Amino acid sequence: MAELHQNCVLRLAAVDNNRLLSSGLDQVTALWRVDDGELIAHLKGTTEPVHCLSVYYNELISGTTNNRIGVHTSMDQEASFSSTKLRSDTFKGVLTCMSVLPLNRLLLLGSDNGTISLLC
Numbered sequence: 001m002a003e004l005h006q007n008c009v010l011r012l013a014a015v016d017n018n019r020l021l022s023s024g025l026d027q028v029t030a031l032w033r034v035d036d037g038e039l040i041a042h043l044k045g046t047t048e049p050v051h052c053l054s055v056y057y058n059e060l061i062s063g064t065t066n067n068r069i070g071v072h073t074s075m076d077q078e079a080s081f082s083s084t085k086l087r088s089d090t091f092k093g094v095l096t097c098m099s100v101l102p103l104n105r106l107l108l109l110g111s112d113n114g115t116i117s118l119l120c
Contacts, residue, residue, distance in 0.1 A: 023053055
């Protein structure tokens with residue numbers, strides 16, 4: 001596998017049988033081919049380390065310890081990226097894990113204080 005991350009790898013997530021996502025402390029999120037370990041795309045937009053990755057169809061939803069949720073509209077170099085900070089009155093603590101519920105696209109979020117939140 002080619003080396004891309006300049007620092008600690010924080011998270012790995014399978015997209016499907018052929019692709020894998022990685023995120024690192026160096027603020028890089030990358031998409032890899034599983035069969036030969038080659039880099040497919042470096043997903044741009046994040047300005048802080050991503051420690052939560054969730055795939056919803058062809059979108060990538062990411063989360064940071066700064067409680068910022070980001071969305072890449074696709075998994076390629078040309079994907080648009082948007083992010084929003086979770087409001088402290090909506091989400092207490094520091095984001096530690098995240099999952100997208102596939103039927104209704106709600107976010108299930110876990111925090112460092114043991115709270116699990118469901119956000120629309």
